[in-house]
Amino acid sequence: MKQGQRIAQHKWDRYPRIIVFDGVCNFCNAFVNFVIDRDPQHRFHFDMLQSPPAQDILQQFQLSTDDYETFLLIEEGRLFTKSTAALKILRHLGMPWSLFGMCLMIPRQIRDPFYDFVAQHRYQWMGKSDSCRVPTEEDKKRFV
Secondary structure: OOOOEEOOOOOOOOOOEEEEEOOOEHHHHHHHHHHHHOOOOOOOEEEEOOOHHHHHHHHHOOOOOOOOOOOEEEEOOEEEEHHHHHHHHHHOOOOOHHHHHHHHHOOHHHHHHHHHHHHHHHHHHHOEOOOOOOOOOOOHHHEO
């Protein structure tokens, strides 16, 4: 998949940035909490890869719809995955996290193997929930 490909017209078009993550992955949920805590301007909205709108996008880009090897960042209607998505997110979180955005200058062929290593071990390191994340009342407005 080519990073930054435009997604077909979608119900999420009204959101400038959406992070779509594995809702049962404790590591992924910790990352979402990290972003929420550092995003007081609410630049990001969230949904889970298990949701029907996310499944549509996964199918559109021929990504696995049940064995999630990446999360998605949809930014201004363009799809980003793996290390590119993670670094683009960090770039928006202010100092010192935004400094990681400079790593986007490193070719994906070098960055993505590190991302893949973490993705392959995330359940082993932090576990997996029996069900998808349920947002708090305060966070519900951030979930699409």
